[in-house]
Amino acid sequence: MRQLLLLRRSLISVRFSSYSVSPQATISHDGPNPPTLAEHVDITIAGGGLVGSAMALAFASSPLFKSYKIVLLESQSKLPQVSKNKPYSNRVCALNAQSINLFETFDQEHPSENDSLACIVENDVIQSCLLERLKQFHIEPRLNSKVKNFEYEENSIRIKLQDEKINLRTGLLIAADGYQSSIREMARISTMQWDYNQYGIVATLQLADNMPDNIVAWQRFLPTGPIACLPLSNTHSSLVWTVPKSMHKTLMQLSDEQFVAEINKAFTSDVYKQSGTISITERIRSYWQKLIPGILKRNLCPF
Template sequence: MSRRDRFDVVVVGAGVVGAAAALRLAAEGLRIAIVEAHEPQPWSPAAPDLRVYAFAPDAQALLEQFGAWTAVAAARAHPYRHMRVWDAAGGGELAFDADQMGRSCLGHIVEHGLLVDRLWATLARTPSIERLCPDKLLELEQDDDEVVLTLQSGTRLRAKLVLGADGAASRVRSLLGVHTRDHDYGQQGVVAYVSTQLAHQDTAWQRFLVTGPLAFLPCADGRCSIVWTLPDAEAERVLALGPTEFCAELTRAFDARLGEVTSVSERKAFPLRRRLADPMAVGRVALVGDAAHVVHPLAGQGVNLGLRDVASLGSMIAEARAIGRDFSAVHRLQRWARSRASENAVAAGSFEAINRLFSNESVVPTLLRGHLLGLAGRLPPLTQFFWKRAAGL
């Protein structure tokens, strides 16, 4: 194997999390290879992606670190300044306002396809990153000193550190023999863009119904992107409705908070599962993003946790290099993996507990959530605490 096939880090998977990981670690002066099975579709402003994220401030800060955020913001990222969370049955409302938090906005609503597109443009401008696409990881072996990867094309790569950022059905994870704790929620997230009679007021809205949460996220063109969590059969039913019936049902489900829903785009649904990998690292190979954790995407939070894996790995490597230590030392990676696995388990557990508490029609949970929302609404420090947790601050 020649010098050309040796890298400090090989990242498998160039979705949002893998591409961000390659860029973050290249900023530490490391030589990186990134392997991706499929060339992404170029993003076009005329064809908005239905997969939309409520991008948290710490995720934005990460992209700023390696110069990718400006291009995302310039294309189409809509800042939201308020958040309203309320319960269909229990009463009470939680209000978050940027002014109150001393910030210009609480986060941005961003399309998945736009993020991938701009991250790939940044990868292409970074000489220390080699892209291998289309190509696929087939095999992986490691000893005490390095990892050897075999790709579908026959190419073999050597690295001191490998990151599996290859998504929920991760090949890296299965080659490591890492188990996952899985739970099928029996729910789907129905996503679409909708127009409403009233303006969205730069507010991310979330109403909890017994069937699951319903989010309206404010977009740059004045429409809202919805994530409507429903039991499987209900999701299939609303997907099959004609546009007029769909808008009428959605207006009712949203309690006409923005007046009538007047039109709807193409609709899609994705199944909701929890999948947590344990451990998140074996030897010199670590899992990040959906390869390590798939969580309930309450209000479009899906990708933020994966970018937190990347940010903390980046800091750990920067600290090691600053004191002249081996950035890929196995004990350091193990420490990072334990700390991320516990944070991710807490986040997954809280999303699940919220989903369960708010999907329960019995009297006690209904009263409890009314009290909780009422209490939090009356205590600004508590509201700030909740928001800071969600924003990664």
């Protein structure tokens, strides 16, 4: 069994949300008299995260919106700095072929030569590439620009920013301000959500051995929730382990060595599994082994 070293660990909660729009939205605003000075913008995107920056680039790179004035507002004062020398971040996305195709439409001069099923990329890297590309369309996110509130006018929306005296008047406001969107709340778009009573533990793992063939994503469906190990490089993988709330505390309190031992156990032993699942897994294994001899050896889980 190969050992892993733990580099970083953090916790996220697992929820499901769905949205519905109330037919008559009432918008809150600060006072009865809107400020007089307003910059006119065609499309305003609030939030320069993955969704907002991809949305801005989709508009900017489309010939249909060539003459439109597009503004990307970001409440934070800094953008993520990516560097090859920095350790891997433990927030990653699996980009499937459709997402890769979408990104290719943003930069048709440099088509991707990737024919993989999917790619695992750090969120910071995706975001900074999107923002870098946006610069070529002369769009830079306006930092420290938090949408405080907005109100509908006859043919536009007037946006008030937290720290600015000049407001925006826009034809379209896109709320890309994250999963706890305050703009969505102000627009009274109701949501339905429930708690799965689970947490996701995310971590960056360093493989003890250099593995040139670390190109397979592994996921094991345990009765307690799925555990996934996503390849980043020959030496690193990203971990997402979904566990019941009752279990997360124990795991988070373990030392790094103990936690790594639990990961190895969850991937390789039957401690976390049910007997029915084990027999099905065994049958699938022997089916593949008969079909393509050697496949299991070549694609062995790196633990």
